[in-house]
Amino acid sequence: MINTHASVSFAVLSLLSTGLVIGLGFLSRPSRATSIWAFAFTLTTIASFGWVAADAVGSLPLRAAASGALLGAGAFVWVGLRAWRGAARLYWLPVFAYAVASTILLAATATTAHYALIFRLDFAIAGALAVLVIVELVRLGSERRDEALPLALASGGYVAFSILALIDGGVRYAQSGTMASAAELGFVRDLNSLGSIFYVVCALVTVLLLARTTPAAAGQRTASCFTDVAADRLARARAAGDQWWSVLDIRLDDPDDLRDASNSIAFAAITEGFARDVRASLPADADIEARGDTGFVVLLPRPEGAVRQVLSQLLARVAAADAEQPTNVRLSASIGWASVDAVGHDLDALLEGAAGRVSEAQQRGGDRWERTQIAG
Incomplete structure (x- = not known):
């Protein structure tokens, strides 16, 4: 059973956060970085309302597609950090390809026995991108340590959960020969919802603080x-x-x-x-x-x-x-x-x-x- 209250709370928070990033970030300080961050939060909002719609109609493929889009949205935060730092290459095309592939693959396998494996691998890739986010935050230097701290903590938690997801999948497979079907991942979904709320809040704080400073x-x-x-x-x-x-x-x-x-x-x-x-x-x-x-x-x-x-x-x-x-x-x-x-x-x-x-x-x-x- 999917926790509808968590999905609705996340959708409302995502919508509010997107408005703040667009209004206080992009519109007041237009730049490549703030435009990319605004896109990332907009994609998060779309994914969050996809969760709500999936809860309403009981659609596992729609829920999986929204989860894939959400994992891809986090990658665009990394692209925005590179743009804010003035990096020569932003790697936005590979990130965009990952977001599309993540959405399609999870939706296509949502009702199959392969979904748990695909989800955990996708989550692991998102965890690797969270490591890149931490690297970019470190490269901002000690003068931006307070601005970077919220997103660094959230990204660290993201990395930890992605590792735990892989370990959990490996243990389940060793014990029963399967990593669980999509219908048996209710606890993982609920945990994902709560973790997404925490990540969005932390990303919002860091993004707005950086958007209001001079790169x-x-x-x-x-x-x-x-x-x-x-x-x-x-x-x-x-x-x-x-x-x-x-x-x-x-x-x-x-x-x-x-x-x-x-x-x-x-x-x-x-x-x-x-x-x-x-x-x-x-x-x-x-x-x-x-x-x-x-x-x-x-x-x-x-x-x-x-x-x-x-x-x-x-x-x-x-x-x-x-x-x-x-x-x-x-x-x-x-x-x-x-x-x-x-x-x-x-x-x-x-x-x-x-x-x-x-x-x-x-x-x-x-x-x-x-x-x-x-x-x-």
Whole structure:
């Protein structure tokens, strides 16, 4: 007997989750990742109402087809994670083929003695895809650990249940020579319904949190724009014999320690405050590029004395106590300064020089700036 209440609850939850992913994810932050996630949740909703319809008419093939579609929907979450990370290959075509094959095979074998075997193998493939989801979540890095945690836990449970399903099938076959027919899998179906509810909730939390943040690919596009503008300005400065240009590499000190000492929301507030302080301390004609959440590269058209004043004000502003700061730890920054009169007008050389000096500043304890020296 199929648990109708669990199926209806799952259908309602899936419908609500799909609306949230489309409204708060795709419509407000349209991208390849959010569009794929919206499709995954839409497919989940269709599958969940397929379960309800199967309960109403007592159709095992329809129930099996809905289960196959649901297993395929989880694979599209993995594709969306790759899209959010900016991976070159998304593998959406193999995933789509798997979702279609899963639906057809389970529906075709629902009333045969082979259904239990096909279902367990299909569930094992879905478990392998859940492992890939965990791998993608790990690749997001420690700065996204709180966002990744709900889906990572759900995917871990998915993997565990897929392994248990294979073990259970092997034990049943060894004892009775069969893995049970479709009609005898009521407990597995009920467990699948409850597990699907848990997975959808966890996936919803992770997907919405990631959808509301900026993926790495956006930062790469910004970097390309900054490079083009900065290189053009330096080329014109070289032609005019203008030596009053500098590149600054500004980094928040001890970001890993700050992240470990706080949660994602608190660390995001710290980095947002740091970004405000940096931008507020720099003149309007400075070109600024964000390097991740805790660093900036700046092209600054100022003479030496004015640059020194800007650096002193910036360090003081970052270190100043803020009542809205979510941690009692005193913040500080380190700055690497490479000037045209010391390095030349080549942008790559200026960036390399500034990066070397900021590393030196951090090794000396941070909360300071270091400058490239003029040769000779």
